Amino acid sequence: MVKLASEKGIYRITLPTPFLVGPVNVYIIKGDTLTLVDTGPGTDEAWAVLKKELTSLGIDPEDIEQVIITHHHPDHTGMVHKFFRKARILGHWKNEPWLQKDQHFLAEVRSFFQSLSRTAGVPDVLTEKIIQNQAAYQKYISTASLTYRLNNGDSVPGLPGWRSYEVPGHAQSHIILYEEQTGIIIGGDHLLAHISSNAIIEAPYNNKDSRPRTLLQYRESLLLCTELPVSMVYPGHGDSFDKPHALIEKRLNEQNNRAEYIYHMIKDNPGKTAFAVSKELFPRVYQKQPDLTLSEVIGHLDLLLVHGRIKEDCFGDQIIYSNYE
Numbered sequence: 001m002v003k004l005a006s007e008k009g010i011y012r013i014t015l016p017t018p019f020l021v022g023p024v025n026v027y028i029i030k031g032d033t034l035t036l037v038d039t040g041p042g043t044d045e046a047w048a049v050l051k052k053e054l055t056s057l058g059i060d061p062e063d064i065e066q067v068i069i070t071h072h073h074p075d076h077t078g079m080v081h082k083f084f085r086k087a088r089i090l091g092h093w094k095n096e097p098w099l100q101k102d103q104h105f106l107a108e109v110r111s112f113f114q115s116l117s118r119t120a121g122v123p124d125v126l127t128e129k130i131i132q133n134q135a136a137y138q139k140y141i142s143t144a145s146l147t148y149r150l151n152n153g154d155s156v157p158g159l160p161g162w163r164s165y166e167v168p169g170h171a172q173s174h175i176i177l178y179e180e181q182t183g184i185i186i187g188g189d190h191l192l193a194h195i196s197s198n199a200i201i202e203a204p205y206n207n208k209d210s211r212p213r214t215l216l217q218y219r220e221s222l223l224l225c226t227e228l229p230v231s232m233v234y235p236g237h238g239d240s241f242d243k244p245h246a247l248i249e250k251r252l253n254e255q256n257n258r259a260e261y262i263y264h265m266i267k268d269n270p271g272k273t274a275f276a277v278s279k280e281l282f283p284r285v286y287q288k289q290p291d292l293t294l295s296e297v298i299g300h301l302d303l304l305l306v307h308g309r310i311k312e313d314c315f316g317d318q319i320i321y322s323n324y325e
């Protein structure tokens with residue numbers, strides 16, 4: 001447990017996760033309302049550490065009055081159910097179908113990924129792996145429900161001076177919490193210092209809509225943070241950091257450079273599918289992490305498309321990419 005901003009009563013608790021990303025940070029705000037931001041994954045190990053750390057702060061889990069969720073990923077929402085009966089649960093409405101394990105929604109998500117994989121040229125065996133990975137991941141999300149929905153610019157109930165802002169990109173459900181007086185952000189996975197946050201491909205929430213262009217959204221959400229006077233960012237993974245402007249510029253540049261690299265791969269050998277790019281760009285991990293590598297590639301192809309650098313054509317049931325001269 002680390003005491004962060006004493007005048008605001010913010011404490012960081014770091015919990016183990018079974019995921020590649022490593023430990024996750026959750027935050028206690030001893031404000032007007034005793035608040036927990038994110039919960040950690042739904043594992044016995046994380047629950048034991050969380051209980052112990054809360055005890056060292058003189059808090060019983062039953063004392064928590066509200067839980068705020070930064071986004072729906074299981075390392076952040078896996079223990080919501082432990083607080084669901086006593087505390088109110090706040091978050092963006094797009095957390096809801098994940099928390100409720102809405103079977104209709106999850107079936108739509110599966111069929112979205114089947115069709116995305118087909119057009120991206122992913123072999124069936126890896127498509128199956130993507131679907132299985134997602135199902136395994138969903139097991140770590142709590143079954144619960146929101147009791148209060150936070151939208152863009154909303155004041156956070158029980159925490160005077162705090163506002164929520166929508167930052168879609170890493171997840172469609174993502175919000176950050178911003179304290180106006182101090183410029184503190186509790187940022188979930190929106191911006192991390194030690195690793196770049198993946199703009200993960202998601203199905204649209206309404207199957208009549210087209211898929212969200214997650215990397216483009218993410219870049220816009222990064223720019224939102226440059227408009228706020230920010231003093232410190234308390235992230236979902238890794239250490240806190242100040243001066244996020246420089247980090248945001250670094251991330252945007254890294255994305256531009258990767259897009260440029262992909263552009264040259266396509267220019268050298270036009271007519272590639274997204275999967276062919278993924279194989280060439282990530283030869284060692286495209287099979288182990290087909291979902292993340294495909295997200296990364298499709299996001300950067302979207303960037304090249306909006307910049308008018310490449311075009312897409314149908315080839316059978318696949319989409320292939322070529323450069324503009």
Ligand SMILES: [Zn+2]
Pocket residue numbers: 071073170171189
């Ligand atoms: Zn996440």
